[in-house]
Amino acid sequence: MWLDQADGFAEIFKGYLPYYLLVVFPIFIIISPVNPVAASHEFSVYRMQQYDLHTVPHGCRAASFNLEGRSLSSWSSSRHCVVARIQDISVEQFLEIRSKAGALILVLPKNETMMTSEEIQHMQLLETAMAQQEINIPVYFAQWLPEFEDILKDLQHSFITDEKSATALQAMMKTVSSNGYQISVSATSPQKMDSKPVTIHGKLVGRFGTTQTIVIAAHYDSFAMIPELATGADSNASGAVAILELARIFSRLYSSAAVRGGPTIVFVLTSVGHSLNYFSAKKWLEEQLDSTDTTLLQDVAFAMCLDSISSGPLTMHVSKPPKPGTAAHSVRGRLRSPLTHKKINLADEALAWQHERFSIRRMPAFTLSSLQSHKDPSRITVLDAPSESSLKNLVTNIGTIARALASHIYNLTDEENDEDSLLYDDALGVDELAVKNWYYYLASQSRSPQVVTTSSPNAGVTGALERAMSRYMEMSVSAHAVDKREPEYALYSPTRAMLNIYSVKPAIFELVLTAAIVAYLALVYGALQLFPTFYKHYAGFVANKHKEQ
Numbered sequence: 001m002w003l004d005q006a007d008g009f010a011e012i013f014k015g016y017l018p019y020y021l022l023v024v025f026p027i028f029i030i031i032s033p034v035n036p037v038a039a040s041h042e043f044s045v046y047r048m049q050q051y052d053l054h055t056v057p058h059g060c061r062a063a064s065f066n067l068e069g070r071s072l073s074s075w076s077s078s079r080h081c082v083v084a085r086i087q088d089i090s091v092e093q094f095l096e097i098r099s100k101a102g103a104l105i106l107v108l109p110k111n112e113t114m115m116t117s118e119e120i121q122h123m124q125l126l127e128t129a130m131a132q133q134e135i136n137i138p139v140y141f142a143q144w145l146p147e148f149e150d151i152l153k154d155l156q157h158s159f160i161t162d163e164k165s166a167t168a169l170q171a172m173m174k175t176v177s178s179n180g181y182q183i184s185v186s187a188t189s190p191q192k193m194d195s196k197p198v199t200i201h202g203k204l205v206g207r208f209g210t211t212q213t214i215v216i217a218a219h220y221d222s223f224a225m226i227p228e229l230a231t232g233a234d235s236n237a238s239g240a241v242a243i244l245e246l247a248r249i250f251s252r253l254y255s256s257a258a259v260r261g262g263p264t265i266v267f268v269l270t271s272v273g274h275s276l277n278y279f280s281a282k283k284w285l286e287e288q289l290d291s292t293d294t295t296l297l298q299d300v301a302f303a304m305c306l307d308s309i310s311s312g313p314l315t316m317h318v319s320k321p322p323k324p325g326t327a328a329h330s331v332r333g334r335l336r337s338p339l340t341h342k343k344i345n346l347a348d349e350a351l352a353w354q355h356e357r358f359s360i361r362r363m364p365a366f367t368l369s370s371l372q373s374h375k376d377p378s379r380i381t382v383l384d385a386p387s388e389s390s391l392k393n394l395v396t397n398i399g400t401i402a403r404a405l406a407s408h409i410y411n412l413t414d415e416e417n418d419e420d421s422l423l424y425d426d427a428l429g430v431d432e433l434a435v436k437n438w439y440y441y442l443a444s445q446s447r448s449p450q451v452v453t454t455s456s457p458n459a460g461v462t463g464a465l466e467r468a469m470s471r472y473m474e475m476s477v478s479a480h481a482v483d484k485r486e487p488e489y490a491l492y493s494p495t496r497a498m499l500n501i502y503s504v505k506p507a508i509f510e511l512v513l514t515a516a517i518v519a520y521l522a523l524v525y526g527a528l529q530l531f532p533t534f535y536k537h538y539a540g541f542v543a544n545k546h547k548e549q
Contacts, residue, residue, distance in 0.1 A: 039503040041147055045105065046228045048130070048139040050190060050492040051449070053276060053349060058131070059225075062138045063190055063494060065103040069181035069501065071155040078102045081183045083155055085109075086141070087119050091129045103138045105183070105499070107152065110144040112383055124377035127225050131380055138185065140499065141226050151181060151501060182504045187497040195453040195491050197480050199284040200269040200466050202247075202473040203296065204254040212263040213296070214327075214405070215303035215363075217281065218243050219273030219354060220447060220465060224382045227448035227495045233386040234370070235379045236273060237442035238310035242398050243267055244468055245435055249402050251472035253427055261409035263301055267473070269465055270354075271452045273307075274379065276489045277350040281357040283480035289361060301327035303358040303365035306401075308379060310386075310394035310439075312370040313337070314401075317352075319344050319359040327408065328364045334404040340372065368401065386443045394439060395432050402428045438468075450491050 048060035067081040072093060075082045081103040089097075089106065097104050109115055115123075130139075142148060206212070218239030222232025231237075247267050254260045270280035288297045302322075314337045321341055322328035332339065344356050351357065352374035358365035370393065371378065378384060406412065406428055447461055457463065457477050469475050482488065505513075 041151070041501040043142055043145065043148070043499045043501070044496060045140040045142045045185070045499040046226045046496050047187070047494055048135065048141065049223075049225050049227055049448075051276070052487070052490040054488060055486075056349065057134045060135045060137075060139045061190065062103075062136060063187040063497065064185055065138045066182070066184035067102045069105075069151075069155055069183040071152070073156070075101055081105060083107070083152060083181075083183070085152065086123060086126065087115070089126065091126055094126060094129060095133075098133065098135050098137065101137060103140075103183070103185075105140050105142060107142050107144055107148050108382070112385065115383075120383055123383060124381045127381050128377045130225050140185065140497070141229075142499065155181065180504050182502045184500050184502075185497050186500075187494050190492045190494070193450060193454050193491040193493050195449065195482055195489075196457075197270075197272045197280045197283070197449075197453045197482075198457045198462060199271065199280050199478045199480065200462070200469060200475060201284070201478070202267055202469055202475040204247075204250055204265045204267075204473055206254075206262050206264040207257075207260055211295075211299045212301050213266055213299060214263045214301050214409075215266045215268060215297070215358070215365075216243060216246060216306070216405075217268035217270065217303060217354060217358075218306040219270045219278065219280070220442070220461065221271055221273050221275070221449050221452050222384070222447040223273070223275035223380050224384070224448070225380070226382050227450045228446050229382045230446050230448035230451075231382075231443050232384045232447060233439065233443035234310045234384050234390060235308040236306075237386075237439060237447070238308060238390075238394050239306035240269060240442060240465065241394065241435055241438045242306045242309060242401065243269055244438055244465070245398050245430060246402060246405070247469055247472045248431065248434070249428060250405070253406070259427075261406075263409060266296060267469065269469070271462060272449055272489075273354065274350065274352075274374070276449055278354050278357045279482075279488055280480060281354055284478055285357060285361055287478060297363075300358075300363045302331065303355060303363050304331070304401075304405075305354040305358075305365065305367040307354060307367050307369045308371050308376075309369060309397045310390040311378065312393060314368050314370060314397055315340055315372060317342065317355065317367040317369060317374075319356055319365070322364060322366070326364060328366060330408050331404055332366075334407050335368075335400065337368070342374075368397075370397070386440055391436055391439055395430050395435055398435065399428070399430045402430070448495075450493070450495055453491070 047063060050059040050061065052058065065081060068079060069083050070076075070080040072082060072084045072089060075097075078101060080101055082097050082101050083105045084107070086106040086108055094104075109119075109123075203213075219236055220240035222230040222235060222237070224230035224232070250261075250265055254265070268281075268284065270278070270284065272278065272280040285297075314335065316332055316335065316337050317340045318328075319342065321339065322332060342352060344351070344359060353367040353369070355365035355367040441464075442461065445461070452461055455462065457466070457479065462477075466475055466477055482490075
């Protein structure tokens with residue numbers, strides 16, 4: 001009887017059990033507590049700036065990649081995508097990654113307002129270094145998220161290089177036991193964008209018989225290494241807001257013939273600024289000066305450009321110091337601001353300030369700015385955000401500029417009668433609420449050239465500014481064409497993409513796992529083949545033992 005049961009039990013193992021295992025194992029895998037969704041992540045990321053200036057390439061030239069993710073301390077070849085916090089990477093590390101790695105992903109700070117002054121300076125220095133380089137690998141920026149923080153921690157602790165391991169076996173075992181990430185971005189190849197920069201301009205006509213003109217200009221775009229995050233509060237939302245407020249103030253004065261000033265005031269907002277060599281201002285000046293149909297700029301007393309005026313007191317930047325007795329010298333004396341003199345160097349790739357476009361056309365011109373140098377890194381950073389202190393500076397500086405202009409136009413001094421004092425106090429008062437609303441509105445969205453020069457002139461920021469200015473004067477919008485044969489600049493898309501991160505094991509883990517599975521299956525197969533023989537011997541041993549008893 002024992003032998004019969006042994007034969008039947010053995011037949012189960014020998015005939016059907018292997019097939020049962022093929023069904024049971026997948027069921028165990030399906031009901032396992034591991035969540036496969038946690039092994040895959042998808043993020044929206046921003047591509048680094050890419051543009052050409054005078055056919056010289058700048059910025060990131062690639063878009064797609066599919067590489068293994070590594071940390072700053074563990075990457076080693078072009079097969080790796082380096083993932084790091086932007087505040088952790090140095091300029092030297094960036095230059096090495098740029099030349100040897102396969103891709104770079106930088107995670108932006110969790111809270112920019114909590115950064116120390118050293119961290120801000122470090123990040124601005126890195127942005128400046130990146131702006132000066134042509135980069136052949138894909139570079140993307142990601143907003144901070146808890147999932148990204150977990151991935152960064154895994155990458156920092158998962159991979160141990162051979163140099164940091166005591167033996168080769170230890171390095172292999174640590175590599176096998178570690179978790180890795182496969183990172184990919186599927187984006188279209190970089191393509192030139194159809195850029196159509198515009199200039200918004202209008203004028204308040206002076207008293208009859210007067211032909212002298214004062215030009216007040218500013219660019220309203222912003223530049224940063226991340227086009228999608230180029231919100232530029234100081235550079236140059238502040239200049240655009242100042243143009244709007246000055247237009248409102250002087251439109252009230254010029255609305256009455258009794259107090260209308262002598263010179264005509266022309267207000268100009270250009271859509272391309274220092275990042276692309278003030279292309280819009282250049283084209284607008286060509287239209288106004290080289291055309292026989294216009295008389296707008298026949299007799300320019302001076303051109304005053306406003307750039308980054310919310311970070312502190314004003315400085316007057318000039319290409320040629322104004323001579324005594326000229327209108328520009330009169331305004332400088334009324335502003336009481338320090339003077340910085342820098343000659344125009346046409347050999348440079350880009351001009352320093354917007355007033356240089358006017359100076360090249362032999363017009364007296366200067367730029368008012370809170371910055372001491374055109375190379376200040378705050379002009380090209382994503383950290384250029386609004387604040388209560390900057391808003392206060394902006395209101396103060398707008399008031400200062402308005403008073404200096406009015407005192408020049410009406411030839412007023414500090415020792416004036418009560419009627420003139422009322423002119424200062426009432427007509428020149430700054431609408432702080434309007435300044436605040438426009439300042440935060442412009443600083444809340446991207447105004448990169450990729451955005452403001454590719455949208456419709458009647459839409460977005462351009463349309464909003466044109467409608468606001470049209471409340472004070474008749475406005476005109478001039479569209480400028482970029483020469484396709486010899487373009488002065490070119491912008492490229494895409495500016496954002498979807499990043500996919502998959503949690504994976506290293507390739508060596510698959511080899512070790514395959515060897516372990518083969519060994520396990522061989523062991524199981526051998527056990528199943530030998531089990532009937534073993535069971536017969538065991539049953540015979542038990543039967544003989546019972547007979548002896």
